[in-house]
Amino acid sequence: MKEIRGVLLDIDGVLYVGRKAVEGGRETVAWLRDNGIPFRCVSNTTSRSRQSIAEKLQGYGYDIDAGLVFNPPLAAIHHIAGKKTFLLTRGNVRDDFEEAGIPLVEDGADVVVVGDAGDGFSYAAMNRAFRMVLDGAGIVALEKDRYWMGDDGLMLSAGPFVTALEYATGKTATVVGKPSTAFFSLALADMGVPPEQALMVGDDIRTDIGGAQAAGMKTALVMTGKFRKDTLDTSPYSPDHLITSVADLPAALRATYI
């Protein structure tokens, strides 16, 4: 009997790095399919719709469609449950909310959703979000990262602005992306696989490995993407498997679980 009945794959840093597919990644995805092991791709990107993420993966040669992609907007949509929503986000992530039929408003929202809005984090937009939260809206954070590496240097992510709204209103945001258990659970439920029979493959020791372990899953840390040995050595989290890249996933699964 197989111990692992489903796999979650992080995208950026696992399936591609920079603007290039990770070598052997396509073969691993094909191997999962050939062996009947269900998988989903879980990304913490908050500025792209599921369709747009899938198209990016297809551009790298991956045979993966939007239905297999799980992003924080999807978790937010699940959490929001149809309530009136003000989006403080950018890019085509708006498509995900529109396609799910979420009523998007500029005033009187029940929920304020904050992603990495970039230049959208104007004083006017922040003040609008602030007033709605003070009037009773909840805060949903698609992620609460501090910053990311842009083309010309570090860029503030959603976290600082979520924190600003929390400080101003005294309310606490619900974080729906990784490392929240709810996010992993959503992807696992879609496969019908319980966490103890699922493996999370990621490059981030905290959000991927720590988050998945907290959700009860097995974990494999890849040494591509944002992996750094010293970050692993000083982390409170310890992955079940350390593999060179996603190319080694079939070997690790065969050796241990199958």
Place this chain on the structure above:
Amino acid sequence: MKEIRGVLLDIDGVLYVGRKAVEGGRETVAWLRDNGIPFRCVSNTTSRSRQSIAEKLQGYGYDIDAGLVFNPPLAAIHHIAGKKTFLLTRGNVRDDFEEAGIPLVEDGADVVVVGDAGDGFSYAAMNRAFRMVLDGAGIVALEKDRYWMGDDGLMLSAGPFVTALEYATGKTATVVGKPSTAFFSLALADMGVPPEQALMVGDDIRTDIGGAQAAGMKTALVMTGKFRKDTLDTSPYSPDHLITSVADLPAALRATYI
């Protein structure tokens, strides 16, 4: 022997409320002068220079010049001690820094000063400040208030954006305005009066009364401006005197200390 040898007067809510001088305020200032009791005006406003605050007071009929006005920029200038500074502020508060000869830069600052920048809190400006702090600059907060009441509703103040920079960088800002002891000390030193012989008159139970008591001063809370009885009742701070308005200051001083 007089027990009180100097007075600090909060401005907004004490000397004027809305767009009107508080009745009896001018007479109280004249009485302090006639009785040889030194005083300074201490404001937490971060968008106006000392000169601009003095001119506003003069417009309300107060005989008060800029030298008597202490604002957070002045405390910041004292704290900065000539280092290269990036200002995330608005209005003519910039004049105070320029007149003090502080080198103001857009890159490579040693100190990032954050006031209520209003629309100046763009993503680009926040990111610029963030990168400088990550490169080693300190964060100085002119204030850390959550919000204030604008003409058409509540407006985010500096506090949320200071908190955002703290979250992004892991550093803690130095707050130089009220209720910091350093701020009160600066105004007291200018009069040459020790805190135990000074009285703070304000309308804010936390920043004026709590702050001044922590600095070792005597306190009088006025029932004008932002004073609310329930705020006083539920506050951990208790003023030495509760007076109807600044008009009653001479009577309180005469009855108790002179």
